[in-house]
Amino acid sequence: MFAMPVYRTPDFSQEPFASAPDATLAEVEADGIAPEGFHSTSVFPEYVKVGGTWLLPRHSRMDASIVVARNEAGERMLRVVENRNLRAGDLVVLGRTEDAEEGIYVHADCFDDPCAEQADRSDKFAFRQARSRETSFxxxxxxxxxxxxxxxxxxxxxxxxxxxxxxxxxxxxxxxxxxxxxxxxxxxxxxxxxxxxxxxxxxxxxxxxxxxxxxxxxxxxxxxxxxxxxxxxxxxxxxxxxxxxxxxxxxxxxxxxxxxxxxxxxxxxxxxxxxxxxxxxxxxxxxxxxxxxxxxxxxxxxxxxxxxxxxxxxxxxxxxxxxxxxxxxxxxxxxxxxxxxxxxxxxxxxxxxxxxxxxxxxxxxxxxxxx
The missing domain is CATH 3.40.50.10690 (putative lor/sdh protein like domains)
Structure with missing residues (x-):
């Protein structure tokens, strides 16, 4: 039976998140050009600490920058923007680490799938571990x-x-x-x-x-x-x-x-x-x-x-x-x-x-x- 994999949200009250600094931001000076040291996104959920709060973009993609903006209610939010679409004045997240030390955390292993079968890894040698024409689909x-x-x-x-x-x-x-x-x-x-x-x-x-x-x-x-x-x-x-x-x-x-x-x-x-x-x-x-x-x-x-x-x-x-x-x-x-x-x-x-x-x-x- 179908069951949706469950997302595990990081516990931001614990370390290393609690003592992590806010992310460093820099203003875009010219359209289409990111500031030096810009952070580039992956396909995984990426949290950024802004004003003491860890935020997650609603829409993301790899190879883009993160812009800190405000929604209609005036609350801080994150937008993931291709560098060519950056505009002068945008506030871009800087940093090349992903473990919270620069206020950026990439949450890669984040889903628990209740339907996933666990393979028996007791044998060091086994046939057909990669996907190929011989795989059973x-x-x-x-x-x-x-x-x-x-x-x-x-x-x-x-x-x-x-x-x-x-x-x-x-x-x-x-x-x-x-x-x-x-x-x-x-x-x-x-x-x-x-x-x-x-x-x-x-x-x-x-x-x-x-x-x-x-x-x-x-x-x-x-x-x-x-x-x-x-x-x-x-x-x-x-x-x-x-x-x-x-x-x-x-x-x-x-x-x-x-x-x-x-x-x-x-x-x-x-x-x-x-x-x-x-x-x-x-x-x-x-x-x-x-x-x-x-x-x-x-x-x-x-x-x-x-x-x-x-x-x-x-x-x-x-x-x-x-x-x-x-x-x-x-x-x-x-x-x-x-x-x-x-x-x-x-x-x-x-x-x-x-x-x-x-x-x-x-x-x-x-x-x-x-x-």
Whole structure:
């Protein structure tokens, strides 16, 4: 049965917290330039002592500065801000230690998971301790179903998707049913996913190849370009879906269910579709806004989007009652290199599935009773 991991708040009445000094602050002198000695955040909860009180930012991300500000009630609060978004006059936390000696404490080991199984470590030698193609993922799937069912009603579920789903009829059908069943609160992807999904919805091809038979169609290399042109003529993805009466696929499911899409462009894009964000930093800001209050994040078959999302997703968030809870983060890819790359980047620790994402999403839909 699902049980939420329990957050252990530090006892700030005890040492080393009680005698720790207030954090040192410095004023930003010019927009976009942090003061010397700025403290850079991780994905973990980070407390800062200000005016004798230990404060925790509500929204965080790694590789950013902490700004001390005041809320509407005049109370001190912490904002986590990318250095490029700092503004002259902001008060930034300084310090490079994380054990409270400079008024900064990084609380890394903070959740107790009542559902976690404890491994038997009595044997020094054991097979298959790392995650690989040979790993059994059966328990991971079961826990994923439990978490999705919980967060559908008590959280926010964000999916990060590569274009592979649009190339397979069953994968598109599975994802659409997951969307329609309420398990999707946002999707982050690129131009390609939306383009080829709409191509599949209108022409039953992706890059000119039938999404079921895999047969290449005559002049099929025009198909995605024709679709982009038609969507641009309609003015928006939403207008195209509604005026064309499209009911099939991932994008149509999002439009009809009111699920927001953040489509970040790339240098490789054809078109792109209207609504695709071409400015990299504007796209990053839109992605961060979507993921900042997410409770479950599932990244599938897109290495760069996965790493970007991992870098901007904290390991914690707040539930409906204001209690601190973990963010469940998953990576899914057929390549072990891709799932390990996220950890190499210092991003949030994730449960990884080494799997073909087209098969993965069908298994998830079936596990949720949708197929």
């Amino acid at each position: 059966a328990r991971d799937y079961d826990r994923l179903y439990e978490r999705l069912r919980h967060d559908r009603d008590h959280g926010k579920i964000v999916w990060v998707m590569g274009p592979a789903f649009a190339f397979d009829a069953d994968a598109r059908r599975a994802m659409q049913r997951i969307i329609e069943a309420g398990f999707v609160d946002g999707i982050m992807a690129g131009n390609a996913l939306a383009t080829h999904d709409l191509e599949a919805a209108t022409l039953h091809t992706a890059l000119g190849q039938d999404i079921y038979t895999q047969q290449t169609q005559r002049n099929g290399h025009y198909n995605h370009l024709e679709v982009i042109n038609r969507v641009r003529r309609a003015g928006s993805i939403e207008a195209f879906v509604r005026t064309e009466g499209i009911e099939d696929g991932i994008v149509a499911g999002c439009v009809r269910q009111g699920v927001p899409l953040v489509l970040a462009g790339s240098i490789r894009d054809d078109g792109p579709l209207p609504g695709v964000i071409g400015d990299a930093y504007e796209a990053q800001a839109a992605m961060r806004a979507m993921v900042s209050d997410a409770t479950t994040v599932i990244c599938m078959a897109t290495m760069l989007h996965t790493i970007a999302t991992g870098n901007m997703t904290p390991s914690y968030t707040f539930d409906e009652q204001g209690a601190i809870r973990p963010v469940f983060f998953y990576t899914v890819d057929v390549s072990e290199f891709v799932t390990n790359k996220l950890l190499d980047r210092g991003s949030v620790s994730a449960t990884s599935f080494i799997a073909n994402v087209q098969n993965f999403i069908v298994i998830v839909a079936k596990g949720l009773g949708l197929m």
